[in-house]
Amino acid sequence: MTMSNDLSVWIAALVTIGLISFVFKENLYYRIVESLYVGVSAGHAIVLGWGNIRNLAVRPLGEGNLAVIIPIALGLMLFTRYFQKWSRVSRIPMGFLMGLGAGLSMRGLVGSQIVNQIKACYLPLNSMNNILIIAGTFAVLSYFFFTVEHQGFVGKSAQIGRYFMMLCFGAAYGSTVTGRISLFVGRLQFLLGDWLGILQ
């Protein structure tokens, strides 16, 4: 039951209180802490980014690995966008990045998020869960089926699909509220426990 004498805990506690003070009303203390967070985050990202450049480009080049010249050159070409005359050059590495990213995503996307999800709907209708999954899938898909006018059977199905989506949004919202409460509980445990030392 003793208050922390660790400077980092004190800084974290004071910054936490500063951010929470926004609930009472916007104030100078909150704005200072907010700006501090943005600055520290940017600095942290720069340091880690430099670590990547050092480990994957500078050091291998120093050790004679000439293959890294290609990615280094592509990386440097990105900076030409700051010079109007040469800015078009930056499109080459950007196109490379987009193509690589899209290719990698597509490779996995079709199998993982389309085929395997469809396979997961091949279920026996022997439980309420399975019936709900299959009915929900058909109903929601019919909501996004715009080739036929939403009337009659398709209209009813689309309406049921809307209800399913509303339930899903409600569940997602409820989960988000739960998550925010968990975060606050964590901060309170830090303030009352790590900082003030009044929690066991």
Next chain:
Amino acid sequence: MLSKLGRIDSRVLYFILLLSFIIPLLRPLGLPMVISDEVQKTYDLIESLPSGSRVVVSFDLSPGGYDELAPATVAVFNHMAMKGIRMVGMSFWDAGPSLLDRSLAGSLYADKEYGTDYVNLGFLAGGENAMSAVARDITGAFPRDFYDRPTANMPIFDGLQAFKDVELVIVVATGNPGVPEWIRQVGDPMDVPIATIVIAGLVADYAPYMQSRQLIGMIPGLRGAAGYEALIDMLGRGTAGLDAQSAAHLMILFFVLIGNIVYFVERKREKDEADEEGAAS
């Protein structure tokens, strides 16, 4: 009375809500808890791994979500350390490695040998592209760890070249890149089981992956942490925080209920007054 309630200062509600958090933290209520199927599956999977197995933990989270995930992370690390499982930590979010360090320091891994029993490889930029590169060659993508030590000579990487040699991947996630990317690049193509410790806000998004068995286990936020702590019989912050979370939920439900009653009563009163005025004129 009801109209006064409708105009109550929101800061009064915040204060009452704050008390509903603090009182159960100081004096736990011991509210009942149910261990969910997803948490049990994660526990069973780790429990089934033999000593010396290697598990990759990807810390793909922001500091904003850390407090929600820290209790579950520490509980899982404690379980892994007790089982003698070796942990390879990495991150594709820039804040991840520092937060991983905090979780490791608070777990039983703190007493284990770095480089042999666990390692923090640090951050790698590039999101899903980087995950794909790491999956094929771990030490090639991370030639040095978070502390700038060479990784190639570390005992933990003996016989471990790619993710096909890994028994399990645990993604600690607050967003993307995270679970879907790991499933696309490692889970499905390499047939490596994936489990996740995830913020409650993403549970609905990732539930279809549990149903399709692309995710083997899921530990959602504080509730999942409390369940996992009960399973390993090491009660910690998850269990302590669950009472506060439940009390706050009850208080919010009470506020919503009162708010709705006030709204409908006020609306009826206004309608009655308008009807009376109409009848008089």
